[in-house]
Amino acid sequence: MNISEFRTSVIRKAIYGELVPQYKEEGTSTELLQQILEHKKEKKKAKVTSTIKKNSNGIFYEYFEDGSLREVEEAFDIPDSWNFTSLSTVIDLTSGRDLKSNQYSDEEMGIPYLTGASNFLNGELIINRYTNEPAVIALKGDLLFTVKGTIGEMAYLNLPEAHIARQIMAIRSEHIPLPYIKIFLDYYVEELKIKARSLIPGISRDDLLGALIPIPPLQEQLRIVKAVETCFTFADLVEQRQMLTKRFKVNLQSALLNEAIRGKLIPQNNDDESVLSKLKSLDIKGEIFEDGPFNLPDGWIWTNLKTISETIKAGGDKPKEVSSVKTDEFPFPIYANGAKDNGLYGYSKEAKITEESLTVSARGTIGFSVVRREPYTPIVRLIVIVPNRNLICLEYLKIVFDAFYTDGNGTSIPQLTVPHVKEKLIPVPPLQEQERIIAVYKKLIANL
Known part of the structure; x- marks a missing residue:
């Protein structure tokens, strides 16, 4: 209950x-x-x-x-x-009566004029109009009750008197x-x-x-x-x-996320292979940025998302044939932009994405991300990110997006686009440290 x-x-x-x-x-x-x-x-x-x-x-x-x-x-x-x-x-019941527009104003002259539910807030009255020509007067102590528009708002009149409009009745x-x-x-x-x-x-x-x-x-x-x-x-x-x-x-989850992507959630291990060393061994010539939004520990780098990803693309049109329930013929989920039911739209015969990936809402709940491990089809302003698993863990990538977009952070833009996401700066720790961050973060939020 x-x-x-x-x-x-x-x-x-x-x-x-x-x-x-x-x-x-x-x-x-x-x-x-x-x-x-x-x-x-x-x-x-x-x-x-x-x-x-x-x-x-x-x-x-x-x-x-x-x-x-x-x-x-x-x-x-x-x-x-x-x-x-x-x-x-x-x-005893008093029914209200409306006044003409020239009979009231917002100047504090005369007695209050109450017009309807907009004057009621949590059992208290909001006074914003006055009249010198009252016709139907409620008295102090009367129980005021809205009977039109928003029904059932109530408040006691704590002023000597007030004119009430037809949306209100006074009870004594x-x-x-x-x-x-x-x-x-x-x-x-x-x-x-x-x-x-x-x-x-x-x-x-x-x-x-x-x-x-x-x-x-x-x-x-x-x-x-x-x-x-x-x-x-x-x-x-x-x-x-x-x-x-x-x-x-x-607030606590937001704080944990921010600590995680700043390298403050767990201590660093000098034995971990640095990200720069890993990039060289993989012969990946991406963009490395010396400065980012905040300082990073040794061994971490700032780079854009396209450097550490295999694929970044937007969802396409919905399939011609869609089932609202999962069946043997329609086994693959279709995911759209949105947070409700993690964006589940229906089921299709074929899957467009077969790799483990992260989907990110590009409109509405901007930045809402979900780890997808099963084959699926993305549609309607849903961005798909398939990370390079030699450089970044899928769960760590979600931590980054949650840190950037949780609780309204980073949502001043009207929408996310693939070009914008590709250039997004990401703090990347060594792969081994990512795994430790994920383990500690999961343990901490499980207790919230």
């Missing part, structure tokens, strides 16, 4: 009466709801009242004062001390704690998303007021709010630690 799923689970348990225990001494919510209805009748705000009950067949019905009833699909089992009621019973309640209302609305929006398969065009005033909310006794509501806050605080801490851990791992 990830953190998002944990939060959803906490909300669901809270609304189903499963988050905190019930206590007999706290009674039921029946008396609380009667008090609310009587209070509303005194203010002439009460509508036709109803009760929600489950019949002997386990079906929930809403029974109205006039004797009519309707089946209620959205009801569910709740503790005996709880009652369902419509949200209209326990809240004299008898039910607004934090409990907020918990229900989190549940309500999630249920709407599930039913609508994540796409909710909007929530109407009637939909919101008609939503059925389970009401626990007042003291239990307060305990539920406290329990949810505690769980969410814990979730926030876990999420922060996960982000820090992920960032730490990325």
Whole structure:
């Protein structure tokens, strides 16, 4: 279960009466709801009242004062001390209204003008417009709720007042704690998303007021709010630690890569054959550079990639016949530019590359590299490098590319091209040292 799923689970348990225990001494919510209805009748705000009950067949019905009833699909089992009621019973709802462009500005004159989800960030309000001609005013302490555009953003108004546009509704309640209302609305929006398969065009005033909310006794509501806050605080801490851990791992891996290509990950061995000596013995007359981006240990050289490679080329067109799954007829993987599934596109009848090689993404996730040991076909802006194995190990070459391109380094260019890659300067240690670097690096990152 990830953190998002944990939060959803906490909300669901809270609304189903499963988050905190019930206590007999706290009674039921029946008396609380009667008090609310009587209070509303005194203010002439009460509508036709109803009760929600489950019949002997386990079906929930809403029974109205006039004797009519309707089946209620959205009801569910709740503790005996709880009652369902419509949200209209326990809240007062203010619907927003848009202003004309000449009625507001970004100058701090008048009162704030809140237009929609763009004013909400992590439960806080961002104020960037003001008006001297307010028409629909939310008051300090109101729970603001977005009902159009991005649905379900919520925040408490911590200013004396603000004008709200039609994408926002303001909720207040004299008898039910607004934090409990907020918990229900989190549940309500999630249920709407599930039913609508994540796409909710909007929530109407009637939909919101008609939503059925389970009401626990007042003291239990307060305990539920406290329990949810505690769980969410814990979730926030876990999420922060996960982000820090992920960032730490990325930073540590980047540091290890940079140490590796600078000759600082392991000590040098004077008995290793130097790269220059190896080039002479192989009669390779490549370009050697005295200076590079950083200093190298003795025995290492700066050279371009074409000097130490057998082949550097770009992927071609995709084969005419492609299978989405591997079969006896289509056994060879096709790899395209991209990091998802290591770039796997499908399978072909023939392989274009049969040597062990490194593929490098030339667009998108620039520099993303993968060691390929099996025959395959490269396509779509994928660069293939077949190294000279007498000079450079395939795994070390990947370490170099990871060091250059990990965490956004070196990605200021819009794309990699074969000419660019051929001229890329590479720090090359002796072959034996490369093997030791690979072994130590693999051991270190295995523990991350």
